[in-house]
Amino acid sequence: MPVIEVDSLHYTYPNGVEALRGVSLSIERGEFVAIMGENGAGKTTLIKHFNGLLRPTKGCVRVDGVDTREASVAELSKKVGLVFQNPDSQLFSETVEEEIAFALRNFGFSEEVVEKRVRWALSLLGLEQYRTTSPFLLSGGERKRLALASVLAWDPDVVVLDEPTIGQDYGQKEKLMQFITQLNTQGKTVVVVTHDVEFVADCNPRVVLMAAGKIVADGHAREVLTNPQLLDEASLLSPQVAKVLHHLSDLGAPSSVIDLYEARDVLLRLLRRRGV
Amino acid sequence: MSLSFLEGLQFRRMDSPIHRLDPRAKFVIALSILGYAMLFTEVIPLIVGFAILLPLVFAAKVFRMWVRTIKGVLVLAILIFAINWLVTPDLAMAVGLALRFVLLVAAFSLFFLTTSPDDLGLALEQSGVPYELTFAFTTAIRFVPVLCREAQTIVDAQRSRGLELERGGLLKRIRNYLPILVPLVVGAIRRSVDLAEAMESRAWGVSEKRTSLYRLKMRGRDYLAILLSAAFFLLAMYVKLLSNQPLLPWLL
Numbered sequence: 105m106p107v108i109e110v111d112s113l114h115y116t117y118p119n120g121v122e123a124l125r126g127v128s129l130s131i132e133r134g135e136f137v138a139i140m141g142e143n144g145a146g147k148t149t150l151i152k153h154f155n156g157l158l159r160p161t162k163g164c165v166r167v168d169g170v171d172t173r174e175a176s177v178a179e180l181s182k183k184v185g186l187v188f189q190n191p192d193s194q195l196f197s198e199t200v201e202e203e204i205a206f207a208l209r210n211f212g213f214s215e216e217v218v219e220k221r222v223r224w225a226l227s228l229l230g231l232e233q234y235r236t237t238s239p240f241l242l243s244g245g246e247r248k249r250l251a252l253a254s255v256l257a258w259d260p261d262v263v264v265l266d267e268p269t270i271g272q273d274y275g276q277k278e279k280l281m282q283f284i285t286q287l288n289t290q291g292k293t294v295v296v297v298t299h300d301v302e303f304v305a306d307c308n309p310r311v312v313l314m315a316a317g318k319i320v321a322d323g324h325a326r327e328v329l330t331n332p333q334l335l336d337e338a339s340l341l342s343p344q345v346a347k348v349l350h351h352l353s354d355l356g357a358p359s360s361v362i363d364l365y366e367a368r369d370v371l372l373r374l375l376r377r378r379g380v
Numbered sequence: 381m382s383l384s385f386l387e388g389l390q391f392r393r394m395d396s397p398i399h400r401l402d403p404r405a406k407f408v409i410a411l412s413i414l415g416y417a418m419l420f421t422e423v424i425p426l427i428v429g430f431a432i433l434l435p436l437v438f439a440a441k442v443f444r445m446w447v448r449t450i451k452g453v454l455v456l457a458i459l460i461f462a463i464n465w466l467v468t469p470d471l472a473m474a475v476g477l478a479l480r481f482v483l484l485v486a487a488f489s490l491f492f493l494t495t496s497p498d499d500l501g502l503a504l505e506q507s508g509v510p511y512e513l514t515f516a517f518t519t520a521i522r523f524v525p526v527l528c529r530e531a532q533t534i535v536d537a538q539r540s541r542g543l544e545l546e547r548g549g550l551l552k553r554i555r556n557y558l559p560i561l562v563p564l565v566v567g568a569i570r571r572s573v574d575l576a577e578a579m580e581s582r583a584w585g586v587s588e589k590r591t592s593l594y595r596l597k598m599r600g601r602d603y604l605a606i607l608l609s610a611a612f613f614l615l616a617m618y619v620k621l622l623s624n625q626p627l628l629p630w631l632l
């Protein structure tokens with residue numbers, strides 16, 4: 105049974121904006137999915153359906169087989185942890201540890217478990233030294249990590265991240281990517297909303313491409329991100345590696361490679377064949 | 381939980397006889413209804429107040445937004461009703477006080493829905509209010525939509541962390557709002573600092589004597605609106621005196 109199942113979902117905001125127009129999608133346990141698409145495509149609206157923050161105008165969303173209309177946001181959030189784009193829209197506690205404990209207490213864990221989970225989450229994201237610091241004194245990257253820690257603390261089956269790489273410098277992005285990939289290899293279902301093609305090219309997940317409230321493509325990153333028509337439709341640029349190979353296509357370079365190391369191998373092979 | 385009712389306080393650029401009135405005239409209309417509402421606690425005159433307001437709302441073509449604002453403050457109105465009913469077990473009075481509150485909001489909602497922040501600023505400036513104050517006021521109004529959107533995002537983020545606003549006793553429920561209020565206020569302060577820096581770097585306040593491209597001018601219809609409002613209020617006062625009751629039942 106898929107852990108998240110979206111069936112011809114339509115959603116219209118109260119002000120009349122039709123943000124989703126017939127989206128069907130099914131995410132299996134342990135999958136790594138990147139939802140991509142230009143601004144306003146409806147990505148955030150879609151993931152807000154995964155924990156019941158928004159309820160379908162038409163169609164149906166099931167989490168673990170349960171219709172989201174039949175469960176509370178709190179119940180659904182315990183299974184599907186949403187990390188919002190801007191950490192500042194959730195940080196409010198006096199200390200970092202309180203911030204992490206907040207959700208744990210809301211979900212009714214015993215104080216013993218809360219203590220254990222807080223310690224675990226702090227070390228997971230390298231925030232131990234800030235345990236009693238105010239969240240407002242942390243740097244942008246640290247605040248982002250704290251927001252992530254505060255969600256991972258309750259160990260949800262599915263982690264959904266909205267634009268995690270926005271506003272991060274290259275080093276932070278690299279670390280975050282490693283961390284997210286690691287989460288997935290440890291068995292967690294990970295959904296990342298992003299329009300960072302390089303990030304996706306590095307992780308090589310399943311890509312769900314959205315445009316104007318609909319899914320326009322769903323497949324391997326290497327297929328979707330090397331399809332010029334699709335990229336154009338979703339206003340994305342192709343990854344740099346694919347671009348380089350595209351410009352070398354007259355040398356016989358394949359066009360469906362997005363991974364840097366794979367590209368290097370391909371190019372080396374080409375050069376060797378030419379006797380360089 | 382949805383905060384969409386706050387949208388009911390937001391101006392949309394439109395054209396209607398009410399939109400075209402001078403902001404000062406519109407303000408006098410709202411004031412006259414405020415004065416009227418303050419005179420009465422009885423249900424019937426307050427309903428008459430609504431009956432007078434309603435045609436204006438339709439003329440302004442803002443009925444849907446106006447209703448949304450009223451729906452939004454209904455909770456507060458019920459609270460006012462409940463408290464008054466508990467304190468003085470006078471049902472009619474409690475209903476009247478709640479209605480009076482709704483009428484006030486309804487009148488000023490019409491004013492804000494039909495007056496652009498720019499016009500409001502001009503009106504204040506031309507009435508001799510210092511520009512700094514005018515600017516602060518109009519900026520505050522302009523930022524209402526931003527604040528609304530942000531509040532909704534914060535509510536969503538905290539609900540995703542298991543916060544249930546409608547759970548627990550009264551005290552717990554009040555405390556439930558802390559995780560919403562803190563990020564909202566911190567964000568607002570941060571933004572105001574940014575705004576101040578941006579304005580200063582664009583030399584805000586350098587010219588001593590500001591001039592405006594547009595100037596508001598009262599016309600015949602504006603004077604007429606003011607006259608009618610004043611007449612309406614005086615008539616209400618006369619009726620009130622005739623009915624021989626204390627003039628101002630200032631209960632809440």
Ligand SMILES: Nc1ncnc2c1ncn2[C@@H]1O[C@H](COP(=O)(O)OP(=O)(O)O)[C@@H](O)[C@H]1O
Nearest residue numbers: 117119121123142143144145146147148149150
């Ligand atoms: N709270 C809201 N009220 C009304 N319209 C909204 C709201 N949030 C988003 N929208 C609109 O819905 C559409 C999809 O938005 P969103 O899901 O945020 O897109 P994305 O995350 O892909 O950038 C956009 O047209 C946006 O303007």
Ligand SMILES: [Mg+2]
Nearest residue numbers: 147148149266
């Ligand atoms: Mg978004």
